[in-house]
Amino acid sequence: MIPRLRAIASRWTTAVPVLGVVLLACTWGRELPGGVVALVTVVLAGAVLAAVHHAEVIAHRVGEPFGSLVLAVAVTIIEVALIVTLMADGGDKSSTLARDTVFAAVMITCNGIVGLCLLTAALRHRVAVFNPEGTGAALATVATLATLSLVLPTFTTSKPGPEFSTSQLTFAALASLVLYGLFVATQTVRHRDYFLPVTKEGEVRDADDHAEVPSARTAQISLGLLALALVGVVGLAKGVSPTIESGVESAGLPHAVVGVIIALLVLLPETIAAVRAARRDRVQTSLNLALGSAMASIGLTIPAVAIASVWLTGPLVLGLSSTHMVLLLLTVGVSTLTVVPGRATLLQGGVHLVLFAAYLELAMNP
Template sequence: MKKTLPLPLWTIAVPILAWIAYFGMSLDLGSLYSFVLAAVLIGSVLAAVHHAEVVAHRVGEPYGTLLLALAITVIEVALIVSLMLTGGPETTALARDTVLAAVMIILTGMIGLCLLVGGARFKEQVFSLQGVSAALVTLTAILVLTLVLPNYTTSKAGPVYTTAQLAFVAVVSLVLYGTFVLVQTVRHRDFFLPPEADGNEDAHAEPPAKNVALWSALLLLVCLGVVVLLAKALAPDIELAVVNAGAPKSLVGVIIAAVVLLPEGLAAYRAAKKNRLQTSLNLAMGSALASIGLTIPAVAIVSMVTGMTVTLGIDMKSTVLLLLSLFTIMLSLATGKTNILQGVVLLVIFAVYLFTIIAP
């Protein structure tokens, strides 16, 4: 007699097939093979979302969302660092572009979609104001220190930090992110717990067994690893399609960031549909904080070890859109309740961000 339901077979088979397809790239099977890679990539994203929800249900909030954010970010950081080490001087702005794209996708695209879907289905959704405020104040400080301030320092020309400045900002980023994680998981964990809400069908569901959760955690890492590797492998094809369409190459970075963030985005979307907005916001804010709070220190270490110059400062257009996004989301999440209007406004800003990349 089974004590627990086994994991769905497809969530185990798809990532295995994806890894086989990834290593099969060395056989040079032609251009149509890219469609196979894209198919298994999408399947791996869906499998990752399933395993993330299993683990999150087992460990509870906010540990589950923190685990998913950290897992994706660590793999993303490893990808950025590997590309920097092999790409040479042409990748000096890679970390900046990737972090900016990830933050804009999360703050305006991911959260906007969650607020729109939740507002359309439930009219109003509630969340813990203290937790979101803690995340936003930390995120705002790290974003300004890493992406805006380099444009205004005078020790070195250009939107770059000196070695000493870069090291200092890297330490500050780690301190801010580490303090946030401490507050989220220990000191004020209750700030990040979802309030009781009608329509939350998962509130009293039986958590999965320990062995099922452990297998899901392992398979989650397997899925996330192959998602990032397949995204990197498909990057040349995506770049070729973007160039053929007459769009700037900077759009490639946005597409890759969106693919990497897809597991978190789908998990946040599904949580919003189940009236669990707090889980959606924990995923989104945690992902944005982990992305910039871990990427900048990692890039700083690479810069100091290799002597490579790292460009961090964003241009004026990006600065305006970033500050507009932060200001808008602070107002949208200032009352502890959301509706469809905030979602529409954030998605419009996201559309403007994408449009100004294509038509700067």
């Protein structure tokens, strides 16, 4: 029975990414009627699940923390392409899209995904256990990147408005790349053991579930299908974005909600993969995914929009409002208190989820 279920899963996780890319090619740049939007939404959901499946295959083959890094970087690279494309198509009304999407990614990962994973692990295993050295390093990098890229533009005076001057934007882009590169080197080479799942006694856990490691050929096929699935996810998300924008406008919500919805769609694969890891008591893997995605979102988006600003018309607004700066400060403070002990309970998970709910409420009712 189990081999049969695996064969069925293998077939649909192979077919859906291909179907998503074909549907994307047929709908790209066109106005979509309601029926097609519904079809795109269904395929989009399937592509998300397929991406999670193939990411887990790759992660099992290469091990942690490389597996988390593959999914985070792959999603973020395509997310950056989506942001730049939407900015190029949107004109002045998209001047804040990069800021809104990146900040949404930070709030979703650092509060939504982290809170959900801590809650899941604590419910199943009483206490969620992780490595404070690795998680603390990731949190410090995220906090620094977010402050340099999203907070400082509100206070600089070289250019009017919450914008960077050309030299300031260049510095922020280079600093983002350097810090992200240093973190990846630390995570994968010099201090890899800081980012491996641990037991309640603080010892590194054994291989996940003692399952058979996929072959190199299987992992390579999954890598290709993961790329197809993510292209489908982000491309189809762009296809339904006009529907999202019109729905947001008709509901009388701020335009920033569009960035929130896009970030939620794009981060679905990481969310599902992180919660699955938390259910298996591998909370460090969940935190690698969450904080790694936040870091990649800032570290790759800011350099990309800095380059794109050369040919994009209109302003590039990066500075956060005072309300969002308070939320970011509270997130960093609470996350620090969560990380330091190396273990968390239901309370910490609940606190992060309440912060995420507050962010969603203020995004819809600023």
